[in-house]
Structure formats: C-alpha cells, structure tokens
Amino acid sequence: MITKAKKSVLNDATQIRLATAYIQQDARLQVLESETTLSRERLIRLYKEIKQKSPPKGMLPFSTDWFLTWQPNIHSSLFINLFRQLVRNTNMAVSDAIVKAYALYREQIHALDLPEVLSITRAWRLVKFFEADMLKTTPCSRCHGEYVIDTYDLANGYVCGLCNLPSRAGKTRKSAAQRFLMKKQPACLLKESLINSLWRIFGGFDAVSLF
Numbered sequence: 001m002i003t004k005a006k007k008s009v010l011n012d013a014t015q016i017r018l019a020t021a022y023i024q025q026d027a028r029l030q031v032l033e034s035e036t037t038l039s040r041e042r043l044i045r046l047y048k049e050i051k052q053k054s055p056p057k058g059m060l061p062f063s064t065d066w067f068l069t070w071q072p073n074i075h076s077s078l079f080i081n082l083f084r085q086l087v088r089n090t091n092m093a094v095s096d097a098i099v100k101a102y103a104l105y106r107e108q109i110h111a112l113d114l115p116e117v118l119s120i121t122r123a124w125r126l127v128k129f130f131e132a133d134m135l136k137t138t139p140c141s142r143c144h145g146e147y148v149i150d151t152y153d154l155a156n157g158y159v160c161g162l163c164n165l166p167s168r169a170g171k172t173r174k175s176a177a178q179r180f181l182m183k184k185q186p187a188c189l190l191k192e193s194l195i196n197s198l199w200r201i202f203g204g205f206d207a208v209s210l211f
C-alpha cells in the first residue's frame with residue numbers, strides 16, 4: 001500500500017513537471033491534456049500559477065498544409081530532426097522529447113537571430129502528424145538534409161526550400177517570408193548559417209552534452 005501511495009505521488013510530481021515544461025513554452029491546454037494525466041482543472045490552475053494568466057483558447061492546427069509551406073517547412077524540419085535525434089539517442093518518452101526538442105529548436109533559432117516560426121503547439125501537432133503517417137521526411141538531393149514532406153508526395157529528386165529559395169520571397173508584402181529574409185543578413189548568408197546549423201544536427205551530436 002505504501003509503495004502504491006509513493007508511486008502515485010511520484011507520478012503526480014512527474015506529470016506536474018512535464019506540464020510545467022509545456023506551459024513554460026506556451027503550449028495550448030489541449031496539448032497539456034493530451035500529454036499529461038492531470039485533470040483540466042489542475043492544468044488550468046497550474047497554468048495560471050506559472051503564467052499569471054489563463055491558457056490561450058482556440059482551435060488546434062488540423063491541417064498538414066502549414067508545415068509544407070516554405071518558411072514553416074524549414075523550421076519544422078529543424079524541429080523534427082532534433083526530436084528524432086533525442087528519441088534515437090536517449091530513452092526519453094515522446095512527451096519529454098517533444099518539449100526538450102522544442103527548447104533546442106528555440107536555442108538554434110535564437111542563435112541564428114531568426115524569428116520563432118514554430119510554436120510548441122504546432123511542434124506537438126507535427127509529431128502527431130508523423131505518428132499518423134500523414135507527413136514524413138525526405139533527403140534534399142542537393143544539401144542532403146532531411147525535410148518534412150507529405151507522405152504521398154513524390155520524393156525523387158526533392159530540392160528543399162533552402163537550396164531553392166522562392167524567387168518572390170522577400171518581395172511579398174509583410175509576409176513572414178519577407179521578415180525571414182530581411183533579417184539583417186542577406187539570404188545567401190542566412191541559407192548558409194541555417195544549413196550549417198541543420199548539418200550539425202543531421203551529423204548527430206553527443207546527446208549527453210545536452211543535459
């Protein structure tokens with residue numbers, strides 16, 4: 001009996017720690033409900049305690065389209081590679097790997113002085129789309145990095161959005177693409193630094209050094 005009580009307290013602590021990690025990255029309530037066993041009421045209280053505000057409302061992204069557009073695709077590909085590396089090299093549970101990979105994604109993006117395009121909620125959704133076999137990755141035939149594509153897309157000779165920058169990117173109104181390209185560095189430099197960053201990840205890293 002004592003063991004059982006101990007177990008549940010420990011599990012409770014684990015769940016709160018996990019929910020806290022997600023809340024700190026601004027995850028939506030639906031994500032918290034899906035990834036932890038805590039009740040909705042407790043999650044809302046925890047959210048308010050940590051963020052001093054109510055959790056954001058609104059629908060979860062339900063379509064794979066967003067992940068396939070140019071700029072989100074680069075960010076999504078970066079995240080999914082980090083996530084896979086963690087799952088492959090550690091015995092981390094998927095729930096933990098998502099939030100840890102997201103923290104690593106933000107680190108990379110900040111180091112490159114780029115805007116955060118992918119939210120934790122979208123990152124979580126991306127993993128779910130992979131689990132449901134709606135999305136997969138394929139290597140770029142030029143830079144050999146792994147990029148997110150639709151499961152049913154033909155992947156032969158695939159060229160990624162970094163190797164094939166859209167010609168109008170940077171000219172379109174106030175699009176995210178424009179901000180992405182106008183960010184201090186010229187596009188070619190940006191491309192190089194992102195590719196270097198992706199390569200560091202694709203090349204594998206010592207998982208131990210991350211903790």
Ligand SMILES: [Zn+2]
Nearest residue numbers: 140143160163
């Ligand atoms: Zn490429």
